Amino acid sequence: MKAAPFAYVRPGSTQDALAELGRDGAKVLAGGQSLVPVLAMRLGRPSVLVDINAVPELARITRADGQLRVGASARQRHVQHHAAAAEVPLLRLALPWVGHREIRSRGTVCGSVAHADPSAELPAVAACLDATMVVAGAEGVREVPAGEFFTGAMSTVIGAEELLTEVRFPVAAPGEGHGFGEFARRHGDFALAGVAVWVRTTGEDVVARISCFGVSDRPVTRDVSAQLSEALATAGARPTEPDLRRALADHADQIADEVVDTGGDAHASTAYRCRLTAGLLSREVARAYLKSLRSAEEGTSR
Amino acid sequence: MSLPRAYARTEADETVEVTMTVNGSATTLSLPSRVTLSDALRDHLGLTGTHVGCEHGICGMCTILVDGEAARACLLLAVQLDGAEITTVEGLGRQDDLHPLQEAFGRHHALQCGFCTPGFLMSSYDLLSHQPDVRTEDLPAELSGVLCRCTGYRNIVDAVDDVAQAHRDGIPGPGNCAARTLVGRTPAGAAATVAVDAVDAVDPGEDGGRHPDEITLPVGEPTITVDVTSELESGPEDVARVFGDIRLLARCLPGAELTDELGHDWYRGRARISLGPVRLSFQGMAHILEQHDDRVVMRGQGKDTGGGGAQAHIVMTAAPSGSGVSLHAEARVFLTGRIAGFGRSLAGDVSRRMFEEFARALDRAAAGAEPDAHSRPPGAVSILVGALSDRFRQRLARLRAGRRRRTP
Numbered sequence: 001m002k003a004a005p006f007a008y009v010r011p012g013s014t015q016d017a018l019a020e021l022g023r024d025g026a027k028v029l030a031g032g033q034s035l036v037p038v039l040a041m042r043l044g045r046p047s048v049l050v051d052i053n054a055v056p057e058l059a060r061i062t063r064a065d066g067q068l069r070v071g072a073s074a075r076q077r078h079v080q081h082h083a084a085a086a087e088v089p090l091l092r093l094a095l096p097w098v099g100h101r102e103i104r105s106r107g108t109v110c111g112s113v114a115h116a117d118p119s120a121e122l123p124a125v126a127a128c129l130d131a132t133m134v135v136a137g138a139e140g141v142r143e144v145p146a147g148e149f150f151t152g153a154m155s156t157v158i159g160a161e162e163l164l165t166e167v168r169f170p171v172a173a174p175g176e177g178h179g180f181g182e183f184a185r186r187h188g189d190f191a192l193a194g195v196a197v198w199v200r201t202t203g204e205d206v207v208a209r210i211s212c213f214g215v216s217d218r219p220v221t222r223d224v225s226a227q228l229s230e231a232l233a234t235a236g237a238r239p240t241e242p243d244l245r246r247a248l249a250d251h252a253d254q255i256a257d258e259v260v261d262t263g264g265d266a267h268a269s270t271a272y273r274c275r276l277t278a279g280l281l282s283r284e285v286a287r288a289y290l291k292s293l294r295s296a297e298e299g300t301s302r
Numbered sequence: 303m304s305l306p307r308a309y310a311r312t313e314a315d316e317t318v319e320v321t322m323t324v325n326g327s328a329t330t331l332s333l334p335s336r337v338t339l340s341d342a343l344r345d346h347l348g349l350t351g352t353h354v355g356c357e358h359g360i361c362g363m364c365t366i367l368v369d370g371e372a373a374r375a376c377l378l379l380a381v382q383l384d385g386a387e388i389t390t391v392e393g394l395g396r397q398d399d400l401h402p403l404q405e406a407f408g409r410h411h412a413l414q415c416g417f418c419t420p421g422f423l424m425s426s427y428d429l430l431s432h433q434p435d436v437r438t439e440d441l442p443a444e445l446s447g448v449l450c451r452c453t454g455y456r457n458i459v460d461a462v463d464d465v466a467q468a469h470r471d472g473i474p475g476p477g478n479c480a481a482r483t484l485v486g487r488t489p490a491g492a493a494a495t496v497a498v499d500a501v502d503a504v505d506p507g508e509d510g511g512r513h514p515d516e517i518t519l520p521v522g523e524p525t526i527t528v529d530v531t532s533e534l535e536s537g538p539e540d541v542a543r544v545f546g547d548i549r550l551l552a553r554c555l556p557g558a559e560l561t562d563e564l565g566h567d568w569y570r571g572r573a574r575i576s577l578g579p580v581r582l583s584f585q586g587m588a589h590i591l592e593q594h595d596d597r598v599v600m601r602g603q604g605k606d607t608g609g610g611g612a613q614a615h616i617v618m619t620a621a622p623s624g625s626g627v628s629l630h631a632e633a634r635v636f637l638t639g640r641i642a643g644f645g646r647s648l649a650g651d652v653s654r655r656m657f658e659e660f661a662r663a664l665d666r667a668a669a670g671a672e673p674d675a676h677s678r679p680p681g682a683v684s685i686l687v688g689a690l691s692d693r694f695r696q697r698l699a700r701l702r703a704g705r706r707r708r709t710p
């Protein structure tokens with residue numbers, strides 16, 4: 001369990017980092033919480049690691065233009081407790097599920113998004129909120145919407161010579177509510193199935209979006225406004241949580257059937273993942289809606 | 303948290319320099335970039351308290367603190383930690399002054415084989431230092447980053463809960479992080495150097511008969527402090543005669559041997575110590591700073607062939623007492639490398655017993671007999687048995703005290 005030798009460089013600016021990434025076999029080293037195990041098991045043998053942790057501008061967590069901007073070396077644990085991150089409640093709901101405290105001390109938000117594990121929480125959060133990924137390369141910087149960013153299991157549109165410099169999460173507005181849930185065998189394991197939910201209520205109008213993870217090769221995002229509206233028609237506009245969950249149950253089963261497309265594996269069969277997803281969906285969509293109601297009334301976000 | 307400084311590209315067969323603070327001591331290592339922090343701590347700094355189980359982030363055995371936050375040492379490359387402050391389980395408490403978490407783990411039987419204990423201690427320290435108000439029911443999830451194969455977790459959770467309840471306003475910081483020397487071994491083949499305060503100032507073997515201006519002691523607290531008084535039957539004049547003859551004095555020290563006189567009160571020598579399966583062989587130098595009829599002050603410095611080091615400042619005084627002499631020895635001993643891993647108190651017990659044996663040999667020498675201490679490696683078995691039975695008694699006493707504490 002020892003990594004094969006590699007060259008190492010710790011550039012002091014994004015420009016220098018990009019120059020180093022131009023070399024053959026170079027890999028970004030952010031928190032190392034996914035990369036170092038890969039090196040230890042010799043599943044990968046990059047020839048040079050470009051450690052981005054000395055680049056001051058990549059360490060920033062800022063709030064600008066209605067967005068929370070999380071730099072490439074900002075750690076999951078710091079984001080979790082950062083005052084500005086409170087304005088993206090879904091991120092706050094999801095972060096405690098990412099590994100353990102000890103992993104989040106080092107692991108980065110951008111690293112998790114760039115690594116794009118199909119069972120990971122943060123790519124689903126980015127997808128659900130339609131976050132913007134800022135990708136820098138030799139030719140310049142491009143902004144990629146989350147919907148176009150994930151291309152498959154552990155694959156994204158980031159090229160080998162590019163760097164994800166920032167993820168921009170939209171800050172929640174009054175009238176928005178969120179839900180997040182997952183099921184894993186043990187706390188800190190990757191999820192067998194999980195859901196991230198965003199709901200916006202304006203007067204009679206509801207908009208709802210879900211992203212499911214652990215059930216496909218990438219986060220699966222669906223607009224479920226119609227299903228939520230139908231459920232509200234049955235349960236009433238001010239339902240209790242159990243009533244709304246019951247009203248959502250049939251819709252949830254149907255959505256789950258559509259989004260779950262992994263075959264079964266040693267951990268769970270496809271049918272089991274469908275049941276988990278359906279259960280999580282009706283619970284979390286109901287919670288997100290009720291929060292959005294309260295948020296609309298109080299003029300805050302939840 | 304401070305950012306590391308930028309570092310130029312280093313090829314796979316070269317080494318990278320990293321300066322970090324480990325348990326309060328600054329250290330600079332030069333390592334191949336692929337060396338993990340856990341290997342650097344264990345193999346290069348001799349800090350084997352950080353255990354290694356899976357080496358890929360699953361088990362949590364290697365949990366340490368980086369800038370006050372728990373992290374997996376096996377998932378960090380040492381070279382990433384330039385400028386960082388590392389705390390390992392060695393820094394948490396002292397054998398004679400345990401951290402409340404260590405106390406609680408003992409009290410609650412929160413360990414069986416103990417392999418996971420350093421990981422749990424560091425993880426729970428991180429938890430309680432950041433969330434002193436953590437709820438009991440959240441502890442299993444909060445402690446899920448470390449695995450235990452023995453205890454079934456309940457006693458671990460109870461121990462942490464106990465400390466949490468007792469320290470709602472904040473848990474005491476690590477108790478053993480004073481600046482001190484850190485010297486480790488350099489594994490064969492690895493081009494690693496360890497920069498430390500002054501330990502390498504003297505290379506005993508290859509000095510060509512020269513000696514340094516002085517032996518400087520590391521800063522910080524000594525590993526062992528010895529303070530022993532022995533009653534001798536010999537009178538003050540006889541003891542003064544031995545104090546006046548360094549060669550004779552050296553022969554009283556179990557296992558020691560003077561090999562060279564370098565002049566100006568400098569000597570070269572060696573010492574062998576064997577304890578059970580442990581064989582230590584030191585080469586070193588001694589410098590006599592003061593030599594009077596009733597007082598000798600000296601400093602010694604040695605290297606053990608296994609890569610450890612020892613430095614000592616010793617003061618011996620003889621005061622008339624009845625018809626004999628009361629011999630008082632005070633020593634500050636700094637141990638590094640593998641011998642330091644012996645553990646503070648066992649090494650302390652052994653050195654104290656060595657001084658007692660020294661006093662007996664000195665008494666014989668003062669009476670005109672052969673000191674008879676250097677001919678065999680120091681009563682290894684008897685020293686060890688003596689030391690162990692001392693510890694056994696102490697432990698019994700501590701257990702009794704613990705029981706008393708717990709009865710309401």
Ligand SMILES: Cc1cc2nc3c(=O)[nH]c(=O)nc-3n(C[C@H](O)[C@H](O)[C@H](O)COP(=O)(O)OP(=O)(O)OC[C@H]3O[C@@H](n4cnc5c(N)ncnc54)[C@H](O)[C@@H]3O)c2cc1C
Binds near residue numbers: 099189191
């Ligand atoms: C025991 C354990 C449990 C875990 N549990 C979970 C879990 O439940 N959920 C979860 O989501 N994750 C989990 N993780 C993974 C963790 O969240 C990682 O931190 C994360 O996946 C990667 O972030 P990192 O900063 O450590 O990236 P690294 O390990 O440094 O990098 C990962 C990959 O992404 C690339 N990369 C990183 N940053 C960038 C960038 N800015 N631009 C371009 N490429 C980049 C690297 O080159 C590498 O290929 C777990 C890890 C461990 C060890």
Ligand code: FES
Binds near residue numbers: 356359365376377
């Ligand atoms: S040895 Fe580091 S987590 Fe297992």
Ligand code: FES
Binds near residue numbers: 416417418449450
């Ligand atoms: S006490 Fe043996 S593994 Fe925990």
